[in-house]
Amino acid sequence: SALVETAYGAVLLAKLALFVLLFALGVFNRLRLTEPAERRAAPAARRLARSIAIETVVAVLIFGVAAVWRFTPPPRALEIAAAQPATVHLHAPRAMANVRLSPGRAGQVAASIEVFSKDAKVLTPKEVTLVLSNPASGIEAIRRPAQRAGEANWRVDGFVVPLPGTWHVRLDLLVSAFELVKLEGEVDIRR
Known part of the structure; x- marks a missing residue:
């Protein structure tokens, strides 16, 4: 699916299509145009020159498409990036916490929470x-x-974050029977 659904795959397919075109032109030139051009047939020599010019343009296009590759991350890099957690540090006068949502994208996530006092x-x-x-x-x-x-x-395991975007995060910490500390912040969830 990465071949047709990612920019990286589209660039690869474009490059392969241009290579097939280049090789087809080379075979056509060799089998159909080279022999008549060697016999000094003027129309065949013009067709061969035009075909070689097209081959040159296709070769330049191949280099251009290959240059576009640097702007398209490979699918494995996208998978690694998608697996990265979303993190947020929350703090209040009484406590602070680090919240980590893994993976940091919409769907089912696991939350890891570290809780500390203000010091x-x-x-x-x-x-x-x-x-x-x-x-x-x-x-x-x-x-x-x-x-x-x-x-x-x-x-917190099996937590479902239904949509990407900026989410408001709040931790309710029951510190004692009479004290509830609330920590709030924002976290960005990717697609």
Whole structure:
């Protein structure tokens, strides 16, 4: 699918089509025009000269198409980029957190959350809730409770981010039975 759905594949197909045209012209010249031109037939010599000029133009086009390749990332690079996580650092006067959504694109993601106190020491809240919303797209808050994955680490697996764009991220940290700390920020989700 990458051959027909990516710019890289389109450039490759264009280059291959030009090579096929160049080789077809070369074969035609050799089999049909070379022998009559060697016998000094004027019309054949003009056709051979015109065909060689077309071959030259096609060869220049091949170099031009090859030069376009530097502007098109290969499909494997697109896959690697799509797998990169989206990250955001959130902070408030009482706490801070790092949120990492992997992969950083629309669809099913896993959220990894690190929670710290304001002086960068480990903070161990009783509960952590991840809340994502995208008001620009009309998507209200999607809430998921996080599971403890270590002393300062929390996880939310199987979270579905339906659309790319800029999402509002909020963490609700239940620090004690009477204190709820909210951390907010924005994260960009790719296609």
